[in-house]
Amino acid sequence: MRIRAALTATVLAATAALAGCAGDSSPLPVTPDRPQADAVTPAPAPDGTKPAPPACNPRASLRPTGSLPEPGDMPAGSYMATIQERGRLVLGTSQDTLLFSSRNPFTGEIEGFDVDMGRQIAEAIFGDPDKIQIKVIGYDKRVSSAVDGSVDIVADTMTANCERWVDVNFSSIYYEAGQKVLVSKSSKAKSIADLGGKKICSAAGSTSFDNIGKEKSKPIAVARPAFGDCLVAFQRNEVDGISTDDTILAGMAAQDPYAKVIGDKFTQEPYAIAMNKEHPEFARFVNAVLERNRANGTWKKTYEKWLGDFGQAPPPPKAQYR
Structure with missing residues (x-):
């Protein structure tokens, strides 16, 4: 694990150095603005309920009108x-x-x-x-x-x-997309149902984070500012797994030979x-x-x-x- 953490730090440092010369106008987020504190699922209202949004078909958007104008x-x-x-x-x-x-x-x-x-x-x-x-x-x-x-x-x-x-x-x-879980290759878990009481990381403000708290197995939802921070926490043994969309997890697994993605999709994203x-x-x-x-x-x-x-x-x- 020390080797993995060292490799992670090296890659992140190299990325930051190159990003400073990038053509993007967006600067890298600075460390003081990216707190690493754990977070838990938001508490419900005093009466135990959470206001529900108006019912809708979230897939239905505004219909295009006419042909596209010329660029x-x-x-x-x-x-x-x-x-x-x-x-x-x-x-x-x-x-x-x-x-x-x-x-x-x-x-x-x-x-x-x-x-x-x-x-x-x-x-x-x-x-x-x-x-x-x-x-x-x-x-x-x-x-x-x-x-x-x-x-x-x-x-x-x-x-x-x-x-x-x-x-x-x-x-x-x-x-x-659909949500799955990434764990260590040594883990015996087959799905999120096997991860009750385990710390599972996701990005703050994501639906993935909310979905962890809804699981019947009761894993412990841990928030980080971004999924890259979740990967670092996983490699440092601060969390037991990461849960988000399957395509994002596949990208993480490609970066970490000690990780694997498990289970079927348990949400639609x-x-x-x-x-x-x-x-x-x-x-x-x-x-x-x-x-x-x-x-x-x-x-x-x-x-x-x-x-x-x-x-x-x-x-x-x-x-x-x-």
């Missing part, structure tokens, strides 16, 4: 025109979710499936996928960053659910892009981009680029609209 010619008065005038699309995402949005240790650039979703939207607005500013945000800041306008879109392995729909607009679903509710025309535009990319093979090529090691690309999720 560089966004409709006057639209939010797309505001982005065009600014000269860049601002994408909020993470920097440590391998395959979806992680910082390349050699180039310092943030890349992955989610980042390419953002680049495709930038290309639809500008005709240039590089007219994008990547802003690193915490998992617990994904909704608030879309609400306060500090980013235009959030593409960050984010599950669309009714609670979040209250505050943001979501695109149609662009990826179907439909990923969608989050946007400010004040600009419904932008949500319709984003959905038109996603619709086009499903039809012309762009989605499939993106899957093969980043997730091809999981096997043949499945059909892209079908869009549902309100």
Whole structure:
């Protein structure tokens, strides 16, 4: 374990050094702003209940209207025109979710499936996928960053659910994931049902963290600012496992030869892009981009680029609209 911890520290230090020279405008989060304190499932209201969000179909988004405008010619008065005038699309995402949005240790650039979703939207607005500013945000800041306008879109392995729909607009679903558990290869556990009383880590503010606390086996939910921090905690024996979406865990297992992913999916996690509710025309535009990319093979090529090691690309999720 000492060797594993030393290797982890070395990799993280190298990544930080390279990131300081990166072309991204987003700085690495500084240590004082990333507390490592454990967290537990939020306490219910005094009467023992938690207010439920309005019932909805979280997969149903706003239907596109008409054909896409030509790049560089966004409709006057639209939010797309505001982005065009600014000269860049601002994408909020993470920097440590391998395959979806992680910082390349050699180039310092943030890349992955989610980042390419953002680049495709930038290309639809500008005709240039590089007219994008990547802003690193915490998992617990994904909704608030879309609400306060500090980013235009959030593409960050984010599950669309009714609670979040209250505050943001979501695109149609662009990826179907499900939650599993990562443990040590020496563990005899076969699923999360075998991990009662064990410390299981997930990112603060994620649905994955909430789901751990709902399990009948009663594992102990431990929060860290990001999943990269969970991996470090796991390698230091501070937690017994990590639980989040299967694709994220696969990326972690690829980084740690002593880890394995166990069990069947015990949740459904439909990923969608989050946007400010004040600009419904932008949500319709984003959905038109996603619709086009499903039809012309762009989605499939993106899957093969980043997730091809999981096997043949499945059909892209079908869009549902309100």
